[in-house]
Amino acid sequence: MLSKVAERVYWTARYLERVENTARLIRVYDNLMFDLPRSVNFGWYNLITINSAQKEFADRFKVQDERNVVKFLLADDTTSSSILSSLSAIRENVRTTRDVVPEDTWELTNELNLYVTENIQLGVNRKGRHEFLDGVIKGCQQILGLLYGTMPHDPAWDFLRLGRNLERADMTTRILDAGVAAVLQVVEEDAAVNSRQIIWGAVLRSLGATQSYRQTTRSAVTGDGVVYYLLEDLSFPRTIAHCLDAIIDSAERLPRSKEIVAILKENQSTIFDDVDYEELGEPLRDYLNDLQTELASIHTHIAATWFPELH
């Protein structure tokens, strides 16, 4: 398999995962709007902070309100973090790797792209937002389903899996971060406990993890329970532990992987050492930040091992 194709397939998967998770992220906040008591002063701008997009946002918008944040994350085609530009990156990458992905990937990608460009306004307005985000998530799932159902488990598959799991892990840290940020905004008052529970419940729901959390932990939704589950549970496919495991598994199947696998395994053994489940405020945000840096360095190793060198 060509190095360049490997790189493009990897990015296809990353962007696809990013689109789906950005939609999920907005959905968490959208749901919270309905569920939280009105006394909780709730900030959409958190979504910009956790995407580390403050500067880009400030270049475009003065007011940090819901409409602008959603517009930025969905429809801004001049930044790389929006759903619209991630989708066009997917399209460009699939267009240049049609020889290694299943034939229908191209058609489904085009369909999703058309759906989003034609309905983006629905997503920006609160009224049609739920339906729109649902459509986006389903479109992504459809492509994933196609890949799962018809793609041979060859190197291209492993690069898709590498990209998907790395981006997924990264997005899980961001969704957790969104949760912590929201919790920190809840003022200590009578409704606080209830509000916190609503927030952690929304975090689980956004990852489709409510049911499995219940089945695995058999306990109530609490902050430390949710954080532990999303970081360390091995069986649920969107947790950090699971994603890391999948990354190592794929890396091992690829050629020339000895060195990178050794580094990954070393990481895996120490990665949760610094979590403090007693302190879910700022210390957790710091930890999640470090985790993101760690994930970024995994990308660097992947690129150095398999992708073409920059000219």
Added chain:
Amino acid sequence: MAINWKDYSSGEFYDEVMSSAGNARRPAQKLVTQLKSFSEEDIADRKQAADSTIKEMGVSFTVYTEEGNIDRAWPFDIIPRPIAAKQWDIAEAGLKQRLTALNLFINDLYHEQKIIKDGIIPEFVLKQSKNYRKECEGFKPAFGVWAHICGTDLVRADDGEFYVLEDNLRVPSGVSYMLENRAITKRVLPELFEKVDIARVDEYPARLFDTLASLSPRRLKKPVIVVLTPGIFNSAYFEHAFLAQQMGVELVEGSDLVVQDDSVFMKTISGLEQVDVIYRRIDDLFLDPEVFNKESVLGVPGLMRAWRKGNVALANAPGAGVADDKVIYAFVPQVIKYYLDEDPLIPNVETFLCYEDKQREYVLANLDKLVVKPANESGGYGMLVGPHSTKKDRETFAELIKANPRNYIAQPTLKLSTAPTIVGKNELEPRHLDLRPFILQAKDTYVTKGGLTRVAMKKGSLVVNSSQGGGSKDTWIVES
């Protein structure tokens, strides 16, 4: 109300579908009966279905504009163009004959040049040929074949016969659109495929693969074949990706390849892997900066060395474009006669050579009636269409011809055939069209069943190139 077939008239032109108002030609009868049964709404629905299918399938081509390159949806008319199988058999035989002769000719030019020594083609024509590559002299490609993939443009004149308009032997494109046109038509007019016996076209990628595989210098069970593209900004990138995917081979750019020890390798995740056959979609002059254009970053340094050593096969072979020259085109009937001792089965269009004094005089005196073409351009660029030209255009061309007579040929303005095409809001109007069949040659020769029909979408226009606003139709070879 349904589409009005009664008032449809192509006037003086031969129409592919209707012989006279309301009467369908034999291979088109079932098609027209079915179309007539459609209401206006049916037609509109199917047109709409075709448009969205094209968008979903992402069938596009890239157009260069001042604002940058734009990816355009493929312009497509839902009414197919049927051709009788019996007539096609003759055209097919004629194309095989033509390509066999042309390949013998190219091979001769790079070796003994017998045809020139025997005085059939003047020496200076070759000396001044832009696409003759001295670097290729003496090379012996597999089966003696240089042009493995050819797209020959055919037109049907008002006598109802096919004529060859030109041969494209460099990097002809359009075959993917032929295949996609069929896929779209199957989705949009499914009932017709039950009723009409239409020849399959989808075996092309497999045939292309076999042709390429047979060129492999290494006798391997699974030779490594790649499609070499200039990249996503090329107008035919869609096709490059499509063919690579259909054949199950790698789509590469120059930067993915490297030459070591006079062999070509591609950069893979496991390291370097040797490449046996390159279906190149890059023009000769960009193939190898060591030999040709030094500035080019599209190609691969050392590629020509590897090819000359016989360590990699290139399709088409460099230098094959020498027969693409429109002056050479004028000689093809003699070429066929010379190498095969046969008369051509498909005639050329009458052609005037501007380097010959008498013919040039005639051309200059009749510019308003003729089409003038430069010998080595493609895509309909740099042409003069006499009857549609201004006085100033004609003056400019007269100067061009006088300055470089070897570079120009002229042909009578063709009465290209027409076919009913849906325009505007379900109006049916005749539009001119041509046909590009694709011919593969290695050990054997293969011709597509039909080819790509291109349609001039503007009323009265004879320009069918997609880069200049042309559209297309599905082409049916029909048993009738």
